[in-house]
Amino acid sequence: MxxxxxxxxxxxxxxxxxxxxxxxxxxxxxxxxxxxxxxxxxxxxxxxxxxxxxxxxxxxxxxxxxxxxxxxxxxREPLQHITGRAFFRYLELHVGPGVFVPRPETESVVGWAIDAVRAMDVVEPLIVDLCTGSGAIALALAQEVPRSRVHAVELSEDALQYAQKNVAGSRVVLHHGDALSALPELDGQVDLVVSNPPYIPLTEWEYVAPEARDHDPGLALFSGEDGLDTIRGIERTAHRLLRPGGVVVIEHADTQGGQVPWIFTEEKGWADAADHPDLNNRPRFATARRATP
Incomplete structure (x- = not known):
């Protein structure tokens, strides 16, 4: 024209x-x-x-x-609920009402976990993801550690439906159950336990962003008066599941830096407990190694 x-x-x-x-x-x-x-x-x-x-x-x-x-x-409905998808590392995941939407901060947790597993002298590392939600962490580990055997545990039936869609066709074995009593058949055999558990104190409800407070499931957000109840339970589960020398990686709030490593004490059979920063240099996750007798 x-x-x-x-x-x-x-x-x-x-x-x-x-x-x-x-x-x-x-x-x-x-x-x-x-x-x-x-x-x-x-x-x-x-x-x-x-x-x-x-x-x-x-x-x-x-x-x-x-x-x-x-x-x-x-x-303030989450973007991911409107589109029905969330991106995590190299993954595109199904998400929506009833499942926690994975955050970029958790990618740092997975990155550390991948490096830790690769550093182990293990041909087929055994990994357990507790409180898996959408399955994001478990799938990322299965994808980026090719010979790993990955088990994922989720309590919520709503979240489990999304996880089932996401892990379909992968090597991840999904379990419906409580992270605090999960997988006794794997006791003492696991190389890595990883978790992004609920960790927000109940007293902080009003300060949580509307996208999370009003749309993410409360089961995935809140855990007791100080936010550490589930982490205390996961400490016991991780100690039961891990082999001597195995490692636990657990996400927490940036305001809880310094508190979580004290849950993984030498008296309880742990070594090398430490906090680690996220990409914004805020304390974001803690790690510990099950002590060798």
Missing amino acids: LHSPGERPPNPRSVLLAEVAQATQRLADAGVPSPRFDAEELAAHVHGVKRGELHTVPDADFDARYWEAIARREA
Whole structure:
């Protein structure tokens, strides 16, 4: 099509870009932490493309369902619940109401765990993931430690349904059960126990971000007055499951730095208990090694 001098040709991206800009402002006004990213991710989801392909969506194809998705995010419904997916390391996971949405902070936990397992002189390391939720940690370990044997334990039936979808076709063996009494048949044999358990104190409820407080299952968030009840129980489970020299890796809140290693004491049969920082240099997870008699 020819255009008269001085006339600007129509921009095929003008409508979509304008809508994304408007949506970004709405999400920012609602207090959403990453408004531009979320506005683009929702546009890509609604139009069935990747974020980097938004420029390929013609104006005529603009989908009014975009504003329905923006309204849900504006109300602080998690982005991952709206899209039905979450990304974790190299994985794309099914998530939604009833299962904890994996966070980027936990990727540091998995990275340390992978390095620890690779450093072991074990041909087929045996790994147990307690409180697996969506199965994110277990799947990442199975994918990145190729000869590992991975067992994952989850108590919630709602979360278990998502985990079953996610681990289908993988080497992960999924168990419906309580992390505090799980897998007695593996006692003394496990090389690595890893967990992202509930660790928020009940007294902190009102300070939790709406996306987590109102949408993540409480079972995956809160654990007693100081937030450490489940971690204390996992300490006992890990000591029972691990072989001498085996390692436990457990996530905790950044405000609990220094507290969790004291749960894994020498008197209880542990050695080398220590805290480790996340990518923002905040204390995020603790590790310990089952002492060798």
